[in-house]
Amino acid sequence: KRKKHGAAFPIILAKHFINIYSKTGDTILDPFAGVGTTLDAANILKRHSIGIELNDTFIELFNQGIDPKDGINANDFRRIMVQDSALNLNKHIPDNSIDFILTSPPYSNLLNKIRENFADKDYKGNPYKNQSRKLAKPYSKHDEDFGNVSYEDYLNKMKELFLLLYKASKEGTYNAWVVRDYRDIENNIPYVNLHVDIINVARQTGWVMWDFVIWDQSNQRKLVRLGGNKSRRFYFNIGHSLILIFRKNIKGEKFWWN
Numbered sequence: 001k002r003k004k005h006g007a008a009f010p011i012i013l014a015k016h017f018i019n020i021y022s023k024t025g026d027t028i029l030d031p032f033a034g035v036g037t038t039l040d041a042a043n044i045l046k047r048h049s050i051g052i053e054l055n056d057t058f059i060e061l062f063n064q065g066i067d068p069k070d071g072i073n074a075n076d077f078r079r080i081m082v083q084d085s086a087l088n089l090n091k092h093i094p095d096n097s098i099d100f101i102l103t104s105p106p107y108s109n110l111l112n113k114i115r116e117n118f119a120d121k122d123y124k125g126n127p128y129k130n131q132s133r134k135l136a137k138p139y140s141k142h143d144e145d146f147g148n149v150s151y152e153d154y155l156n157k158m159k160e161l162f163l164l165l166y167k168a169s170k171e172g173t174y175n176a177w178v179v180r181d182y183r184d185i186e187n188n189i190p191y192v193n194l195h196v197d198i199i200n201v202a203r204q205t206g207w208v209m210w211d212f213v214i215w216d217q218s219n220q221r222k223l224v225r226l227g228g229n230k231s232r233r234f235y236f237n238i239g240h241s242l243i244l245i246f247r248k249n250i251k252g253e254k255f256w257w258n
Helices: 011-021 037-044 056-062 086-091 151-168 194-204
Strands: 027-030 048-053 079-083 098-103 169-179 182-184 189-192 208-216 240-247
Touching (some): 037 079, 048 086, 098 151, 169 194, 194 240
Parallel strands (some): 027 098
Antiparallel strands (some): 182 189
């Protein structure tokens, strides 16, 4: 089901961060749940979980259950998927009830910009043989989908969402976001610094920037040439994602740097 999604992170990554930032019996939230990778990992690790998702097809895939290859379903723990916009999560989740958040949001309207043949040549301009890479497609046509709005509107929606996540989280909750910067060649923008903009939005809403992890995916991504020889515009394919870790601090908490 993750392959059918096209842009889901692997369950081993979800398990890794859920193990670090939560404990048995905690409640895990994914506001952009997709096919439910976060929820599956949480259940296998004996955590309750709730996901918010708009896409009908993704929810149908989630409802197929946990693949036995991923782990054993822990039936005593809730695994709930709600079909709605992430901006309505306060209708489904009480304040101060979430112990850990793990998600990968749409990267603004990136998926609406990808050309089918963008990776059909290597960095020397030679065609790839037996090109079989399937590119992720836009998640939905919903007006509420964060992937169908301008970049400015996207960041405004993100600010609203981070405020809602702050209210839904307990003090001390960690909030992990898997994101990737990208290029908007169509609008002559060589580098969209998405992770920095998300960090700034999160900090404006009270979240503390806590940690930063680089997830190297270069073995999964081909080195491609974007632009022609004559243009002298050459870019590396972005071969990594960034995992941003935020925290809702505990009132009165003291740190060694205070």
